[in-house]
Structures are given as C-alpha cells and as structure tokens.
Amino acid sequence: MIESCWKHALAGVLTAATLGVASMAASTAHAADAVPYTEADQCGGCGMWITKYPGPKGQVHLKSGDVVKFCSTRCMTCNTLLLNQADVEAWLMQDAEKMDWSGHDADEPHLNAEAAWFVLGSSKKATMGPSLAPFATKEAAEAFQAEFGGKLLRFEDLSRGTLGCPNKRKKL
Numbered sequence: 001m002i003e004s005c006w007k008h009a010l011a012g013v014l015t016a017a018t019l020g021v022a023s024m025a026a027s028t029a030h031a032a033d034a035v036p037y038t039e040a041d042q043c044g045g046c047g048m049w050i051t052k053y054p055g056p057k058g059q060v061h062l063k064s065g066d067v068v069k070f071c072s073t074r075c076m077t078c079n080t081l082l083l084n085q086a087d088v089e090a091w092l093m094q095d096a097e098k099m100d101w102s103g104h105d106a107d108e109p110h111l112n113a114e115a116a117w118f119v120l121g122s123s124k125k126a127t128m129g130p131s132l133a134p135f136a137t138k139e140a141a142e143a144f145q146a147e148f149g150g151k152l153l154r155f156e157d158l159s160r161g162t163l164g165c166p167n168k169r170k171k172l
Helices: 002-019 073-080 138-148
Strands: 058-062 067-070 088-094 110-112 117-120 132-135 151-154
Touching (some): 073 132, 132 138, 138 151
Antiparallel strands (some): 058 088, 117 132, 117 151
8 A cells, every 4th residue: 555655646746736736825834724625635645535544634835835635644744755845835734632533524723744743653543554643742742652652753853764655766
C-alpha cells in the first residue's frame, strides 16, 4: 500500500496543484483557513478517498492559492517534503486532541503544522503506515503519548527517514 501511495504521490501533488483542488482568497494561510474535506476528496499523494480512513488529515496551502488535501498527516508530510519549500504557504493539519479519530468529520479544527507537537508511531490506527498525530501543545502530545505510545517530535524533526517514507525519490 505504501509503495502504491508513493507511485502516485508526486503526480497527485502536481495534478492537484495544477487543477487547483481549492483556492484561497487570503494571501497567508492560517488554521482557520482550512478547507473542509468532503466524501469526494481524494488524497493529493496517493489518490485514496480522504474521509474513508481514520486518523488526522492534512492540507498544504501553496503560494499559488491552490490547496492540496491528504488522507493522513504522514502521507502529506512524506510527499510535501519533496516540494520546493518556497512554494508552500502553510502546512495545516487536524489537531489530534480535538478531532474525531475516525476521520469522517469534515469540520475538525486544524493547526499550523510548523508550530505543532507530533507523536509518531502510536498504537492509534491511521492511514498509510505509522500514525503521525499533531497537537497544538506539548502537554496534549505527551498525554496522548502516555496513553498510546510513540515518539514525541517537532515539525523540524520530521524527515523522510524519520517518517519511514519510501526511499525512492522522484524529481518534480
């Protein structure tokens, strides 16, 4: 499944960005600017139906105004670490403390991933491999980690190696 995700990942991100999955009027993206997920949304990385699977979702807001949605925060991060960072306006993710982990609610609160605390590889099931649960506060992340295990990380700690992303890299 992960290999399948990777095969379509870059093409999906580029296609979604090119087609303009959704547009934003604001010049900067904030958590309040998150675009709701619908049953019709497919992941910009792997093409899976976003609301069909559990765990926190994410979306990347590009400076072009396009928004690319992802089935999981891990799929999002693995794929967008390949993007030119100058093209990214914001990385928004559902706040795992405030969301329904089933992943079916389109109106969950989001946070700016660059300021988040993460728990990687908890026992909570998510889409596309080990879960990557984002939290607004260190205390919330530590409480989740105490209950479900995993490793506490910050955004700057997230790398393709840390996340266990496929080794195969393609140029954009």
